[in-house]
Amino acid sequence: MTSAVSVRGLWKRFGQQVAVAGIDLELPAGKFVGLVGPNGAGKTTTLSMVTGLLRPDSGTVEVVGHDVWRDPVEVKARIGVLPEGLRLFERLSGRELLAYTGRLRGLPGAEVDKRATQLLDVLDLAGAQHKLVVDYSTGMRKKIGLAAALLHNPEVLFLDEPFEGVDPVSAQTIRGVLERYTASGATVVFSSHVMELVESLCDWVAVMAAGRIRAHGPLTEVRGEAASLQQAFLELVGANGRDTASDLDWLGGGAR
Numbered sequence: 035m036t037s038a039v040s041v042r043g044l045w046k047r048f049g050q051q052v053a054v055a056g057i058d059l060e061l062p063a064g065k066f067v068g069l070v071g072p073n074g075a076g077k078t079t080t081l082s083m084v085t086g087l088l089r090p091d092s093g094t095v096e097v098v099g100h101d102v103w104r105d106p107v108e109v110k111a112r113i114g115v116l117p118e119g120l121r122l123f124e125r126l127s128g129r130e131l132l133a134y135t136g137r138l139r140g141l142p143g144a145e146v147d148k149r150a151t152q153l154l155d156v157l158d159l160a161g162a163q164h165k166l167v168v169d170y171s172t173g174m175r176k177k178i179g180l181a182a183a184l185l186h187n188p189e190v191l192f193l194d195e196p197f198e199g200v201d202p203v204s205a206q207t208i209r210g211v212l213e214r215y216t217a218s219g220a221t222v223v224f225s226s227h228v229m230e231l232v233e234s235l236c237d238w239v240a241v242m243a244a245g246r247i248r249a250h251g252p253l254t255e256v257r258g259e260a261a262s263l264q265q266a267f268l269e270l271v272g273a274n275g276r277d278t279a280s281d282l283d284w285l286g287g288g289a290r
């Protein structure tokens with residue numbers, strides 16, 4: 035198996051809080067990889083360290099064979115990132131944002147123009163290309179962020195919650211673009227809480243809880259005998275069968 039991402043002994047603490055507790059991961063190249071876990075599991079912290087946005091306390095990360103912290107320029111040329119809480123240049127139009135990103139990536143102007151036109155078209159943003167990003171909706175922001183992350187045709191694309199706040203039509207569009215991208219041999223690594231989505235998109239999953247990897251491997255292996263990935267996930271993270279109803283016995287009814 036060729037690895038797109040290879041993580042060894044990765045740790046991150048914020049004061050007393052251990053966010054990532056010494057994880058090891060091999061993410062295969064050419065696959066659609068889902069990183070799933072409950073709130074606070076450490077997904078964003080892991081993706082931030084893997085993409086060179088956050089320095090680990092210890093451990094190493096290699097992306098397509100290059101060490102993220104010793105060889106950052108090589109790595110950043112080969113990856114695209116759609117981070118959580120995406121910050122964009124708000125006073126640029128969508129088209130200007132792509133032109134700027136393309137030049138930063140060192141692409142010739144004519145090539146940037148061509149790719150930007152195609153991406154805006156496929157992502158259904160052509161009509162809004164001259165609007166300022168500040169006036170974009172949440173879904174439009176995700177889509178222009180995705181276009182910017184894809185513009186230089188990266189080998190590996192990292193997406194933190196790419197479908198959050200996105201309507202079903204835009205989600206379908208994003209999905210189509212990502213499926214086309216992985217079909218050509220590229221790798222997508224994305225984090226999500228939405229199990230049905232992960233189950234329908236991913237060939238390979240890693241389940242995280244409390245800073246550790248609880249299971250990882252091909253989707254069918256991680257799901258095992260469970261009826262769905264959701265069920266397997268609940269069993270893995272130990273949340274199965276919790277009786278929330280008796281915890282909230284005051285909720286509803288007459289007593290205020």
Ligand SMILES: Nc1ncnc2c1ncn2[C@@H]1O[C@H](COP(=O)(O)OP(=O)(O)OP(=O)(O)O)[C@@H](O)[C@H]1O
Pocket residue numbers: 048051052053071072073074075076077078079080
């Ligand atoms: N900058 C920070 N300072 C302090 N604690 C942090 C910081 N970033 C993350 N944490 C803590 O680290 C843990 C992991 O957070 P992280 O955001 O990586 O989880 P997550 O799996 O992405 O969660 P969610 O699905 O809710 O986004 C949490 O307990 C969080 O409170």
